[in-house]
Structure formats: C-alpha cells, structure tokens
Amino acid sequence: MRIEDYALVGDMQSAALVGRDGSIDWLCLPRFDSPSCFTRLLGDESNGFWRLAPTGHEQATRRAYVEDTLILETVWETPTGAVKVIDFMPPRHANPDLVRIVEGLSGTVEITTEIRIRFDYGRIVPWVRRRNGHLHAIGGPDSVWIHSGVPLRGGDYRHEATFTVTAGQRVPFVFTWHPSHQPEPERIDPLEQLAETRLLWEEWVSRCGYRGPWRDAVVRSLITLKALTYSPTGGIVAAPTTSLPEHIGGVRNWDYRYCWLRDASMTLDALTGAGYVEEAAAWRSWLLRAIAGRPEDVQVLYGVAGERRLPEMTLDWLSGYENSTPVRIGNGAATQLQLDIYGEFVDALYQARKQGMAPDDHAWALVTKVMEFFEHNWDQPDEGLWEVRGPRRHFVHSKIMAWVAADRMVRVIEELGRRGDVERWRALRDRIHAEVCDKGYDPERNTFTQS
Structure with missing residues (x-):
C-alpha cells in the first residue's frame, strides 16, 4: 500500500492510518509517540494490522471524510450490493478507542475481517483470551479489548470472521486500549460516539474564520493540523508516523512523532490565521513548560508533554516502508543546534x-x-x-x-x-x-x- 493510499483518523492524542483496502496498518496507543500495536506500514502482516472489507475485494470503490469531520467513510460496490466502513476515534475518555462500523447500503454483502495485534512496534504477540464474549489481548504493559457482536475465530496468532450485512444494517467494532494492570475499561456506545464525534468536529469547524477561495481544501487541511495537536498538553507533533523515507530505499528515515518548535510554529500560523487562537494559547503554555530552565538548554524538539530525552534507536525486526531501512524511534536531532x-x-x-x-x-x-x-x-x-x-x-x-x-x-x-x-x-x-x-x-x- 502506498503512503498516499492511507487516510488519517485520530482523537488529538494519537492517530491511525487506514488504507484504501480497509486495513489499519499503523496505530500507536495511547500517545502519538507510544509503541505501535499495528505496524504493517513499516513491516509486513506479521507486524500487525486490522482489515475490514468485503470478501474477495481489495481496493475500495471510493472514500471520503464526512464533511467538516475526521470521520472516514470507505465504500465498496460489489455484484451483490454496496457497503461502507466508518472509521473514527471518538473524543478521548479514560482510555483511547478506535471504532469501525460496517453499514449496508444496498443488497447483501459478505464481509471478512482479520486482526493481528502486535504490541511494541510489531514485536510482541499478545496472549488473547475470550472474556464475557469479547476478546482481551495482553502483552507486557499493553492491553486491548475488542467489543463486537461478531464472533472472532482465533488461530495462527490472528483472529478473523466472516459475516453478512444487508441494506440499513450496522455492525460495530470497538477497539479499546488500556494499561494491562488496570481493570477492564467502561464500554462506549459506538453509535452514540459517532454522533458525538461528528458534533465535536462540526462545532470546531464552525469557528473557522477563513472565507477565501478553496475553502473546503483549507478546512480539510486545518482539521488535519488540529488532529496533530496533543490535547492534554497543547503540544503539536510534526507527523503521526516514524521512518517514512525521504526517498524509497534511502536511509534518511526519521521519527517525526515529536514537537518541533519550527513545525509547530508553522502549524500555529495556519491555525491562528483561520481564527483558532485557543490552540495558540495552549501551545504557548506547552512552550513555556517545555523550555523552562536555562536559555542555553532550549531544544529543537520535545516530546508531547515536553520530554527532553528522546534517545534514537533502530528496530531491526522491521523491514521498513517499501524496504527502506533502518526503522528508527526517537530522534537524535533533539541534541542539535538549529538557530x-x-x-x-x-x-x-x-x-x-x-x-x-x-x-x-x-x-x-x-x-x-x-x-x-x-x-x-x-x-x-x-x-x-x-x-x-x-x-x-x-x-x-x-x-x-x-x-x-x-x-x-x-x-x-x-x-x-x-x-x-x-x-x-x-x-x-x-x-x-x-x-x-x-x-x-x-x-x-x-x-x-x-x-
């Protein structure tokens, strides 16, 4: 899957990349810079993914965001009917949730889903068991619950299911992460959260002050920039990904899931120019905390909470995006001087x-x-x-x-x-x-x- 074939969904604390084939191949939880639990983007199927699509069909017919939101709708038209998958991350509750809803549009369509959870950047195969009719995966500090009315069959370190949907039917899946030492988190209502998420983004877009040409494209860009803000602290990450190469096969593959003063400044220019001053005030508060101390210790970049030590290392078990290695986490540029x-x-x-x-x-x-x-x-x-x-x-x-x-x-x-x-x-x-x-x-x- 090419990088341009992925779409972004997020909750302003983390983000997932959803491919045109209905596969989520990148997701870090609970923060942008946390270890990923789906990592096929930088490796292969064994490193984790979650596909949800009509049986035997690869690329979707079309897809688009719900207007003025970060809710993604992917549509397949098949010989037996049409179906769409709705992907979004609702406003953060106690724990992060990823919601996928299969909705029948016409006829009857057979759907196949396959999920491979791999914690720690695709390295840890979790222990998975069924509790109260739902899947619970655990590995080290990470724990995930998958809530759905569709029974998932386990085997070969993965889970899958096949089911059908008819016109007007909705089948939701909820993927919830939480620290493994904590009890099962409270379940959310996926349909209620769909409505709440839509209202949240529509209300935010309604405050946009831009009235110039190409407004739809400008608003879509602003939503993407807003999605890269880390709401608990006001920090702004440069990207939700790591190790996408500057050119295919090259070695300049860096981790951009951190807050560069340069990139955040440019993001703020765009947001404040459209009237979003609250984000600027939140970033200013983050900045004052991040750089507090001796002036000579100001860094080029920080973690989303203002962390200063971001040690760089390579993950040799990952083959890299289109075989571009090495895959890196952390970023050594944190210690550079960039005036x-x-x-x-x-x-x-x-x-x-x-x-x-x-x-x-x-x-x-x-x-x-x-x-x-x-x-x-x-x-x-x-x-x-x-x-x-x-x-x-x-x-x-x-x-x-x-x-x-x-x-x-x-x-x-x-x-x-x-x-x-x-x-x-x-x-x-x-x-x-x-x-x-x-x-x-x-x-x-x-x-x-x-x-």
Whole structure:
C-alpha cells in the first residue's frame, strides 16, 4: 500500500492510518509517540494490522471524510450490493478507542475481517483470551479489548470472521486500549460516539474564520493540523508516523512523532490565521513548560508533554516502508543546534498576538531571557533546517531566521506595547541583515547561498 493510499483518523492524542483496502496498518496507543500495536506500514502482516472489507475485494470503490469531520467513510460496490466502513476515534475518555462500523447500503454483502495485534512496534504477540464474549489481548504493559457482536475465530496468532450485512444494517467494532494492570475499561456506545464525534468536529469547524477561495481544501487541511495537536498538553507533533523515507530505499528515515518548535510554529500560523487562537494559547503554555530552565538548554524538539530525552534507536525486526531501512524511534536531532527555531517561535507568538491571543507577562519575560542568550549566539555554526549529521555550518537560512527573531522583538515592542529595549533589538536586526548580505549572497549568480 502506498503512503498516499492511507487516510488519517485520530482523537488529538494519537492517530491511525487506514488504507484504501480497509486495513489499519499503523496505530500507536495511547500517545502519538507510544509503541505501535499495528505496524504493517513499516513491516509486513506479521507486524500487525486490522482489515475490514468485503470478501474477495481489495481496493475500495471510493472514500471520503464526512464533511467538516475526521470521520472516514470507505465504500465498496460489489455484484451483490454496496457497503461502507466508518472509521473514527471518538473524543478521548479514560482510555483511547478506535471504532469501525460496517453499514449496508444496498443488497447483501459478505464481509471478512482479520486482526493481528502486535504490541511494541510489531514485536510482541499478545496472549488473547475470550472474556464475557469479547476478546482481551495482553502483552507486557499493553492491553486491548475488542467489543463486537461478531464472533472472532482465533488461530495462527490472528483472529478473523466472516459475516453478512444487508441494506440499513450496522455492525460495530470497538477497539479499546488500556494499561494491562488496570481493570477492564467502561464500554462506549459506538453509535452514540459517532454522533458525538461528528458534533465535536462540526462545532470546531464552525469557528473557522477563513472565507477565501478553496475553502473546503483549507478546512480539510486545518482539521488535519488540529488532529496533530496533543490535547492534554497543547503540544503539536510534526507527523503521526516514524521512518517514512525521504526517498524509497534511502536511509534518511526519521521519527517525526515529536514537537518541533519550527513545525509547530508553522502549524500555529495556519491555525491562528483561520481564527483558532485557543490552540495558540495552549501551545504557548506547552512552550513555556517545555523550555523552562536555562536559555542555553532550549531544544529543537520535545516530546508531547515536553520530554527532553528522546534517545534514537533502530528496530531491526522491521523491514521498513517499501524496504527502506533502518526503522528508527526517537530522534537524535533533539541534541542539535538549529538557530532558526528562535525566529520561528518568536514569530509564531507575535502572529498569534496579532490575531487576538491574550498577552502573558510570564511568556514575554521568558522570551526576552531566551533572546538575550540568542543575541550572543546567533552567529554560531549549526546543523540548520536540514538537521545535517555532519560538521556544523553557517547556514544562511538560520541567519535569516535570526533576523526574523530580532525583527519580531522590535515589532512586539513597537506594535503591541510590550516594554523592552527596542534599540537593542533593532541594532541586532541590522547587524544580522548586514552579515547575511555580505556573506550569504552570491552577486555573480544573483542568489542567496545555502551556507
């Protein structure tokens, strides 16, 4: 399955990837950066997946999200009738839930489902037993319940079933994760949660202030960005996946399930530009907690709760997306110096204030202190936007973003009325501008250079 054949569903704490063939091949629980329990995306069937589709039919006829939501509907038209599978993750309760509902549209259709739960990135085959008519899988710290009226048959370390649906009939499945040391979680009503999830997303979209061209595409992009926010803390992950290669067969396969200051700043620009200021305020609170401490200890990226140690390791039991290895978890870039991030996050906070985010004295004091450190270190070589894993260089992009940081300090003071030494930041801005023009521009080619 190609990456473009997957669709995203999530609950703003984690996310699943659903293929056009009705298979969920990637799901990490309970957080974006938790170990996955379906990992076929980066391996093969033995690493875990959950397929739900008409018997003998591969690719769906069509699929789409329910308008203004993150609820996915996948439709198959077969010789005997039509059916759709509704996939979504409802607002988080005590534990994360993944809901799949098979709905008959016309005629009668035979459905086959196969599920292989593999905890710890496809490595742990769980112990599965039937309790009170439902499946319970457990392996180490992870535990999953599968609730459905369809009896699942076990064998060869997997469970499967075949059943039929007719027009108007709905057959739900609920997949619930919880820590293995805790008792069975309270069951949810999948149809009630479908209605609640739809209302949640429709209400959020109703607050969108964008009224320009291509609004449907803009709203869909905003929903995707919102899905990448981690609601308990306000952090924003760069992606819900790890180790998708920069090019097929290559080795630059990184774990992006963390919060880059750069990526989050760009996400905030998009959200606040559409009127979503609450997300900006939540991210600002996350930022203040994440970078609290010495200014020289500010990192490029953090965990969703502000974790700083994100050790990088490879998972040698996985063959990689289209055989692109290694598969990595964690990210060594957390210890790199990337000076452009100062410009990114100072600009994001400035833009959010311009869009109506309330001022915060503590935030301004912390930003000022960080910028005082930056004032004496902006001219250092760094790993830059490209996160090079070699000698540090004087990247022009980093220097230009250093200019942005100084410029936004000037603007915050002049335009937003914050107290500060505007001449100090104006002088720094001018000094950076002069150096970029002197050392980062090639007049013969009439272009700025990389370094």
